[in-house]
Amino acid sequence: MSVPPIPSDADAPEPEGLNPRAAEGLRKGQGAEGSVHIEHDHHELSFIRKYIFSTDHKVIGLQFMFTGLVMLGLGGALAMAIRWQLAWPWTQVPVIGELLFPATGGAMSPEFYTMLFTMHGTIMIFFVIIPMLTGAFGNFLIPLMIGAPDMAFPRLNMIGYWAMVPGLCCALASFFVEGGAAAAGWTAYPPLSTIESAAPGSLTGQTLWLLALTFSGVSSMAGAVNYATTVVKMRAPGLTMMRLPLTIWALFISALLQLFALPVLTAVSIEQILDRVAHTGFFTPTNLVVNQMNPEGAVHAAGGQPLLWQHLFWFYSHPAVYIMVVPAMGMASDILATHARKPIFGYKPMAYSMMSIAGLGFIVWGHHMFASGMNPALGMTFMVSTMLIALPSAIKVFNWLGTLWGARIQLTSAMLNAIAFVALFIIGGLSGIWMAATPVDIYIHDTYIIVAHFHYVVFGGSMFAIWAAIYHWFPKMFGRVMDERLGKIHFVGSFIFANCTFYMMHQIGLAGLMRRTADPYAYEVYAHLQPLNEFISISAFCLFLWQFFFVFNFFTSIFRGKRVGRNPWKGTTLEWEAPSPPGHGNFDRELHVYHGPYEYASPLVEEDYLPQTRKVD
């Protein structure tokens, strides 16, 4: 049966709604929840069921995205306050200083500073990057790109979003409790985090922080179960695993990472909560003297091991680092191929390298602990495994470059951000090699070079990939495109300021400046770094303000962007077969997949792309 391609005229009228029969047929009888079938029959859902407690993966994806964007603003604002303090310590903070710190004439206190970077990291990791990549794009893209009408477990999917909300509330509420929010770093190393007298943030703030983490873990877990099941069970006919777009591979692999790693995080969060409220002794050692007194906890418990937390925390959090970048790699691959009009170079190596990142990701956690006091012999083995995990990343970079070779690149906003992803991920990847090398890490551990490294991966890599993905899939989400001119302005400024901000952190790190210090100039050796810190801070402020172009573009385009049809980028993958935006149930006709995901420039057809569903005789 030959299925003609859908015309991709931008202004072609869209068939409204959805044929429930087609969607029904697509479910291949594998729908896990009967209620979904029923919902197809009565389309008039109440506002609350449609937009708030929705089981539609697209709505849930957008819920994650909007939440993520709002939290991105908050996390960014915290970063600005951090940068103010590092450039001009103990001076009046502009705008909010007088309001927040009337006692000091507007200057922040050191305990406030420790809270700032703790919550900046926490919010960015657990409420921005992970929900954006797996929550927003995982939800929105998986069913669309595999030709499924929805997730395997739509109601679990809804729970996934709503499990994050109490976590978010805990995180936000913690700013207002006595002692303020958690201030023990996003890694929450005990005993600083477990003993209330150790830090103001270790009063109620730390307990709320742990609850926030636990809830966000439950949310990710619900998502991960869903994504893995959906990818395995609900692919359209003909869509073999080796025909999956790399985005789906990446999200599938991240879901597996979460499935194996998250239980550990949940367990240790609960253990730390118990240490704090029930005075158990998982992590609190014997005979502590904190603040000139025996802490409350030590009376009840003893014999805990602070390093146990570090091992277990990083056993989750190192895979989490890959959860924060693997989906970005997948999406960047799709965007690069589409806008380069060329097949991905080395599809299989690309997929295999993501799998090996996931596998190796479980045996490298110790590289966060080279200076921690664990057995140095363990450091040796973790060094070798960490060196090896650089390899799949290198392979991916070479394949992205191979993809661009001989391409017909269209420099759309999406493509620009995807190119920036490659350029900046290279820097983050290369600087990681120093950290893996144990003797070199003795010097650079816990200095700003680490800060530079992970910001190049998470901001330079994941954030630019998220922007690329938003520009690329915005038409599918809202049926309109974002403004290209504003997109380009946003890209150029962001690229310049991000590099001015984060590149220079290598330099202050090489000079030995440790992270998490409220006043670098308390030490003679760092006094000369002030002008450089000033430069970094000003760049960071510009980077923050520059996001106005993105926010403005994003929100105006939702309502006033140019309307487009199903396939504005002439893509080959299945999501472009659905209407823009897709109705409930996604597809209005049956899909059958005949090709791999990247048949661009195929000699079989006249056009420069061959959709996966188009049969060629």
Place this chain on the structure above:
Amino acid sequence: MRLLVTLLLVLLSVLGVWTFYTAEENGWWLVDAVTTYAPEIDDLFYLILWLVTFFFIATEGALAWFVFKYSKKDDSKAVYSHGNHTLELWWTLIPAGLLLLIAFKQMGTWADIKYRKNLPTEAPIAHVWASQFDWRIQYPGADGVFGTWDDVESPHLFVVPADENVVFILHSRDVLHSFFVPEFRLKQDAVPGMAIPMWFNVEPEHADRTYDLICAELCGWGHYKMAGRVEVRTREGFDEWMAEQEANVMSNGTEDQS
């Protein structure tokens, strides 16, 4: 846009390399290396630096070149290629070899500095106690035994002799801290409940200098000001200082000279 993006990517690599190249004169670079193993660590750092610089220039250069070359307006189709097995093999094997080479090059140095069995045989000169937010250094005093009444306690100031192996034991009384002296290339977390032996050997030409002792692990609101000093003296200078301190303890602090 094509030229602008190419320019941005070229600038990224050129300025990136230039920043590192000029960093030393700007003071944005590794601080002096004064211990016996510090130059070894620096050599390993430079080994990685050269390899990384090569791959940085090569990959960013290729990226800039491809963007420049292949984003011209062109109605013909792109090259239809799904990859190349031989290329994949090479760019897997060469980086794998290099990464393993780097890893193996590091092992000796790491073992020498860190392994307990390679710890110098000298008796520990002091116990270093970290707590929120200060450093206390406990010397054994005249009887050479720790934990007796004549122990010398020095707040914030760790005086050590140059040109010999200095072994000491690191402790924490409360939360995690980290003993960091950048010039020594020495960093180790202090963990409550653990006694961690450490050592260094300052080259004689770097004696008679004082170095910042920095807490490098978040330890609470006062983390930023948990500063100590390490004063490196010649053996004679060290003995002189120690004698003064011991006399001070003997006289029960009545002739406080600190």
